[in-house]
Amino acid sequence: MSTSLRNNGAALLSLLAAALLVAGFALAFFWAPEAQGDPAFRIFYLHVPVALTAYAAFGWGGWKALRLLWTRDDRYDLESYVAIHMGVIFGLLTLVTGSVWARYTWGVWWTWDERQLVLFLVLFLFYSAYFMLRFSTPAGPRRARTSAVYALFGVALIPVSFLAIRLAERYIHPVVLTRDPKIESEMLLSFFVCLGGTLALGGALYLVELAGKRADARLRELRELLA
Amino acid sequence: MIRARGVGRRFGEKRVLAGVDVDIGDGAFLLVTGPNGAGKTTLLRLIARLIVPTTGEIHVAADRSRIGFLAHEPLVYRELTPLENLELYGRLYRVRERRERIGMLLERFGLWDARHERTDELSRGMLQRLALCRALLHEPELLLLDEPFTALDATGAKLLLDELNHQQGRTIVVASHQPERFGERPTARLSLAPT
Amino acid sequence: MTAYLSDVAALTRKDLLVELRSRDTVPAMLLFVVGGLVVFHFALAEDSSRLASAGMLWIALLFTALLALVRSFVAERDEAVIDGLLLAPCDRSAIWLGKTLSVVAFLALAELVALPAFALFYEPVTWELVAGVALANIGIAAVGTLLGAMAAAARARELLLPLLFMPLAIPLIVGGVGATLAEDPGRYLGFLALYDLIFAILSWASFEYVVTE
Numbered sequence A: 001m002s003t004s005l006r007n008n009g010a011a012l013l014s015l016l017a018a019a020l021l022v023a024g025f026a027l028a029f030f031w032a033p034e035a036q037g038d039p040a041f042r043i044f045y046l047h048v049p050v051a052l053t054a055y056a057a058f059g060w061g062g063w064k065a066l067r068l069l070w071t072r073d074d075r076y077d078l079e080s081y082v083a084i085h086m087g088v089i090f091g092l093l094t095l096v097t098g099s100v101w102a103r104y105t106w107g108v109w110w111t112w113d114e115r116q117l118v119l120f121l122v123l124f125l126f127y128s129a130y131f132m133l134r135f136s137t138p139a140g141p142r143r144a145r146t147s148a149v150y151a152l153f154g155v156a157l158i159p160v161s162f163l164a165i166r167l168a169e170r171y172i173h174p175v176v177l178t179r180d181p182k183i184e185s186e187m188l189l190s191f192f193v194c195l196g197g198t199l200a201l202g203g204a205l206y207l208v209e210l211a212g213k214r215a216d217a218r219l220r221e222l223r224e225l226l227a
Numbered sequence B: 001m002i003r004a005r006g007v008g009r010r011f012g013e014k015r016v017l018a019g020v021d022v023d024i025g026d027g028a029f030l031l032v033t034g035p036n037g038a039g040k041t042t043l044l045r046l047i048a049r050l051i052v053p054t055t056g057e058i059h060v061a062a063d064r065s066r067i068g069f070l071a072h073e074p075l076v077y078r079e080l081t082p083l084e085n086l087e088l089y090g091r092l093y094r095v096r097e098r099r100e101r102i103g104m105l106l107e108r109f110g111l112w113d114a115r116h117e118r119t120d121e122l123s124r125g126m127l128q129r130l131a132l133c134r135a136l137l138h139e140p141e142l143l144l145l146d147e148p149f150t151a152l153d154a155t156g157a158k159l160l161l162d163e164l165n166h167q168q169g170r171t172i173v174v175a176s177h178q179p180e181r182f183g184e185r186p187t188a189r190l191s192l193a194p195t
Numbered sequence C: 001m002t003a004y005l006s007d008v009a010a011l012t013r014k015d016l017l018v019e020l021r022s023r024d025t026v027p028a029m030l031l032f033v034v035g036g037l038v039v040f041h042f043a044l045a046e047d048s049s050r051l052a053s054a055g056m057l058w059i060a061l062l063f064t065a066l067l068a069l070v071r072s073f074v075a076e077r078d079e080a081v082i083d084g085l086l087l088a089p090c091d092r093s094a095i096w097l098g099k100t101l102s103v104v105a106f107l108a109l110a111e112l113v114a115l116p117a118f119a120l121f122y123e124p125v126t127w128e129l130v131a132g133v134a135l136a137n138i139g140i141a142a143v144g145t146l147l148g149a150m151a152a153a154a155r156a157r158e159l160l161l162p163l164l165f166m167p168l169a170i171p172l173i174v175g176g177v178g179a180t181l182a183e184d185p186g187r188y189l190g191f192l193a194l195y196d197l198i199f200a201i202l203s204w205a206s207f208e209y210v211v212t213e
Helices: A002-031 A039-071 A075-105 A117-137 A140-170 A185-226 B040-047 B080-092 B098-108 B124-136 B154-165 C004-023 C027-043 C050-071 C072-089 C091-122 C128-152 C159-182 C184-213
Strands: B003-009 B015-025 B028-033 B056-062 B069-072 B144-148 B170-175 B188-191
Touching: A002 A039, A002 A185, A039 A075, A039 A117, A039 A140, A039 A185, A075 A117, A075 A140, A075 A185, A075 B124, A075 C091, A117 A140, A140 B056, A140 C128, A185 B028, A185 B154, A185 C050, B003 B040, B003 B170, B015 B040, B015 B056, B015 B188, B028 B040, B040 B056, B040 B170, B056 C159, B069 C072, B080 B098, B080 B124, B080 C004, B098 B124, B124 B144, B124 B154, C004 C072, C004 C091, C027 C050, C027 C091, C050 C091, C050 C128, C072 C091, C072 C128, C091 C184, C128 C184, C159 C184
Parallel strands: B028 B170, B028 B188, B069 B144, B144 B170
Antiparallel strands: B003 B015, B003 B056
């Protein structure tokens, strides 16, 4: 019963995500004005919402990690893990879309001038290590707590790394590329519809994977009872 | 002193303990027996709160400072001497009149002459005696002993049994596959079967 | 408070004594950092700027620190001695603080050799560099000790620790290199101090969670 309800939630959220994304991209491509001097600017409507969704997922994973340390309740371990998994998927998508954007705007696949891109590279390294930590520690309460602490460090690392990247620019080289197109209200509205879409998509994927992982765990318990 | 209800523990996929009930009062002597792999060590680690149960509940009416644990490993630093190890633990347990207490234990367990030797140069039996000193250092109310006869010679075994004799009001839990060696001392017994 | 500090002192003293007896870590760190500085001479192209050599120095210090961190819980992990410390009634964070202080001491010893060697081979050592190194040591030891305890419960722990540590060390490298090179080193020293503060508090508060269940 509870599983089917949760799956219904995921189904509703997926529908919402599909509707918002279609509407958002339609608005972005046919309604919002083109940004001056940046023909590839429309990827902004995918790149930035995806990045914000990744932050939201990392934040959600950190919050669930904190709950785990507070309550010792196992289910927060799985929730935190699945949230971070989503964050890494959306983070990877951020890197890819950012790279494509850089290619069409500046003709290079990678630039160290784009702070958000560099930050996502750092976070990608960090959360890959999180997965390494989980895979090489035996399952149990100890792994749950260790992963939770590392996930919380991730939340602290995001602003600290952002500051570090800004500071590094000052001695590595001055920023020469700027990208500050004038944002108009049509653009802003399209952006928020897209953001709603990616957030809903992230939420739906989170619920689906969570349900799958829970079913796996229950199956394992049943099998053990039979053995 | 100890109350456990349906306690079980799993390590990853492997279940090592399931549905254990324990009920012993202050001053009891519980002897836990069972073949290798039955979960004796796991039960002692649960009582010492080094690990938590994955099912059931366990309640121990003694905080960390009142528990003495003779573990499977001696829990001493190999690079340090017996004296330095006991000094460290004596400080951490805030043992009063530390020096006298440590000297008395080293004397009693025949380690006085070896007190300045590096621990990794001691024989296995001497190491076990040192581990006993470590567990008894702070005069615990609850003493947990995991296979205490390991590597002890006849003299060492006698010292251990004497120590178990002359303590009133101390609760003792021993895990051993040699139950006969404790004679009539145990007041309660628990037999674990492999899960 | 006094009791807490006396626990920390006893634990630090124990770590220093263990290292003094085994001499496993510090000599290896000394040799590694000097070896690194020599290797860098061959890695840097001729006419490389002093900027490049400063960056190399920081990489050498970071990797040398990893040696100390990988070794930091070896004495506790072998034969489960950590259980002995966890059984003791002291606050668990005292174990972290004691270990962190001993790691800071090992790092300082390695740098006592590394910085003069750097001055001899490459560039003069400025007070900003020394201040940066001192501040970075605190961050490295605080975070690294916590991660070392995390990795101690894992398989392939020697491999895992550098992976866990590297992303968290990037801000330290930024602060350190900035303090060495930038025209306004104060800003970078301040950033290092901020990092130390944030991550030392986090590590202090979370150590108990990673060593107990």
